[in-house]
Amino acid sequence: MIALYLVLLPILGGTLSYLFNEKLAKISYYLIQCLQIVLVIFLFDQVRNDEIITYVVGGHTSNIGVEFIVDGINSKFVILTVLLFTVLLIYDFKKSYSNKLFLFLILILEGIISGIFMANDIFTLFVLIEVSTIIVSILIMFKKDSRSIYDGMLYLLINIVGMSFFSVGIGYLYKIFGTLNITLLRELIVVNSDLNLRLPFAFIITGVGLKSAIMPLFSWLPKAHGTPSAPPTVSALLSGIYIKCGVYLFLMFMTLFSPAINLQLFFELTGFLTAVIGFVFALSQKDIKLILAYHTVSQVGLIVFGYALGTEYAMYGSFYHITVHALFKSSLFLSAGIIVDKYKTRNITEIRGLFKSMPFVSVMIVIAILSITGAPFFSGSISKILISKDIKTSSQSVMFLIINIGTILSFVKYSTMLFGTSEKRFKVDLNQLVALTILSVLCLLMGVLGEHIVYQFFGAKLHLTFAMYLDKTVTFVLHAVIGVLFYIFVYERVSLFTKIRNTDVSFNNVVFFITIFFATLLMI
Amino acid sequence: MNYIEVTALIIFFIGVYGLVARKNIMKSIISLNIMQAAIVLFFMSIDFTTETTSPINATDVSVAANPLPQALMITVIVIGISVTAVTLTMFINLYHKYGTTNWSKVVMKMRDEL
Numbered sequence: 001m002i003a004l005y006l007v008l009l010p011i012l013g014g015t016l017s018y019l020f021n022e023k024l025a026k027i028s029y030y031l032i033q034c035l036q037i038v039l040v041i042f043l044f045d046q047v048r049n050d051e052i053i054t055y056v057v058g059g060h061t062s063n064i065g066v067e068f069i070v071d072g073i074n075s076k077f078v079i080l081t082v083l084l085f086t087v088l089l090i091y092d093f094k095k096s097y098s099n100k101l102f103l104f105l106i107l108i109l110e111g112i113i114s115g116i117f118m119a120n121d122i123f124t125l126f127v128l129i130e131v132s133t134i135i136v137s138i139l140i141m142f143k144k145d146s147r148s149i150y151d152g153m154l155y156l157l158i159n160i161v162g163m164s165f166f167s168v169g170i171g172y173l174y175k176i177f178g179t180l181n182i183t184l185l186r187e188l189i190v191v192n193s194d195l196n197l198r199l200p201f202a203f204i205i206t207g208v209g210l211k212s213a214i215m216p217l218f219s220w221l222p223k224a225h226g227t228p229s230a231p232p233t234v235s236a237l238l239s240g241i242y243i244k245c246g247v248y249l250f251l252m253f254m255t256l257f258s259p260a261i262n263l264q265l266f267f268e269l270t271g272f273l274t275a276v277i278g279f280v281f282a283l284s285q286k287d288i289k290l291i292l293a294y295h296t297v298s299q300v301g302l303i304v305f306g307y308a309l310g311t312e313y314a315m316y317g318s319f320y321h322i323t324v325h326a327l328f329k330s331s332l333f334l335s336a337g338i339i340v341d342k343y344k345t346r347n348i349t350e351i352r353g354l355f356k357s358m359p360f361v362s363v364m365i366v367i368a369i370l371s372i373t374g375a376p377f378f379s380g381s382i383s384k385i386l387i388s389k390d391i392k393t394s395s396q397s398v399m400f401l402i403i404n405i406g407t408i409l410s411f412v413k414y415s416t417m418l419f420g421t422s423e424k425r426f427k428v429d430l431n432q433l434v435a436l437t438i439l440s441v442l443c444l445l446m447g448v449l450g451e452h453i454v455y456q457f458f459g460a461k462l463h464l465t466f467a468m469y470l471d472k473t474v475t476f477v478l479h480a481v482i483g484v485l486f487y488i489f490v491y492e493r494v495s496l497f498t499k500i501r502n503t504d505v506s507f508n509n510v511v512f513f514i515t516i517f518f519a520t521l522l523m524i
Numbered sequence: 525m526n527y528i529e530v531t532a533l534i535i536f537f538i539g540v541y542g543l544v545a546r547k548n549i550m551k552s553i554i555s556l557n558i559m560q561a562a563i564v565l566f567f568m569s570i571d572f573t574t575e576t577t578s579p580i581n582a583t584d585v586s587v588a589a590n591p592l593p594q595a596l597m598i599t600v601i602v603i604g605i606s607v608t609a610v611t612l613t614m615f616i617n618l619y620h621k622y623g624t625t626n627w628s629k630v631v632m633k634m635r636d637e638l
Contacts, residue, residue: 127603130603130607134606137610146618156607156614164536164559164563167600
């Protein structure tokens, strides 16, 4: 039952509270969020003993009803969702844009995202994703200036095209197997692995691939996540948790179809290329929000790459990275929001001397950067250790190394704004600092207590010795030195980056890429 | 594969063609609607034979058509309508700002603003 309440409470409660006046509505939204936290604690208590909870709405059989399932892995994502939304609401507490309409949309989105993680039949998934797409596009254009209206509209149209592909795929699966339930489909596909599932596979993977922004289909993401005028919370929740729904579904459908169609190598390469293109684009940008947005693309690439490696530990590493990326990327976006607010510019070459002007915020940024680049003792390192644990072939380890160095490169550029001089000293609101602190502390904890958390999450034993830490530290410092040297001596001379910065992909081109991707999936 | 399924797929890709080849925003929205119609037709082709009767008020359940795809399609139609409504609203807003219905002209005018 709790699973259903987690979805329904924010949606119904949010809608009812919208009827109140501004002040009362705001109070009741924060109350609903507190209730959500209580519900999530109950949920955590229930699934702790490796129980799998299923709940079918309306008491139908699971074959025809709307089913929610909570197991060991997706319960963590639900907890993460509620946690992140709480932090974002704390951050937004005093903001002028955070009126009752904004909170209403945010709360509905929270319910829907929990629903996407828990839904166990593909049609419910389709409906939830479609509704969340509309809400996200409204949130993107919340401040209603012309640039954000274009970005929001582009986002909505492209994603609806993707979801149309997805729904045809659903139709095919239903036609072949006569059920929409994912658990049943999983069993049926294993039994009938000789059936030709190429067409539904291509349709569905195109849809969820677009949602998760993998290689040719990522051009909508920076526009949506990095829109100049969107509130920082919206960017943070899009990059932090919403893109993870797409990635989670992508990984889930990859596994679902794997008995019939095994394209491990293809997905490995797609993940690698996504990561590379992501950091190359991130390096070429000057707008801090766009740098972070492209960086999300590259991290999605890493997650898909890790999962496609196929080993058990790499799979855990991908899931771990989904969680920790949500934490540090939202921390980065929120701090970027503060910076843009104070400096009144998004251009990275004009922002200097953060250590002098906002020392506390810059410490938080440093923690997030160290986490994302995989420095030892920080959260990113644990997922990278898990992913690289069972890498066997040398080509895979070279690919992993390139992704690692690329991440560091793009963040050397991002960290230039910490140094330099600044005459002013800015005062930051307390609630924003609290929000940032929660995220940073979690980033640190996920790194320092990595072994225990991995054991708690997946039941897998990870043993980190002192020698390993030493080894990781040396490699990290080496990579960082390479990154700094590259930035100082090579970066300015490469004209490719300027070219990339000026390219813009139109709506027609994006749909063309979707079609090409679909055709590729059919062919290989 | 029966002929309804093939027709539905052809209509679907006509919609995709419209999205790729036409620069008019209005036509993009219409193409999306064409795709949506194709999806509805596609779901209707599931388990379809000419002998089946409508599942509502069916006197004999054994000849009634499978009601599940039809129930799903009501949802798809509702979502389709709301998506169209939202995109049209956004389009009106965009048109008021830039005074054009062309994707590339919108991008050009946006560059001029910067």
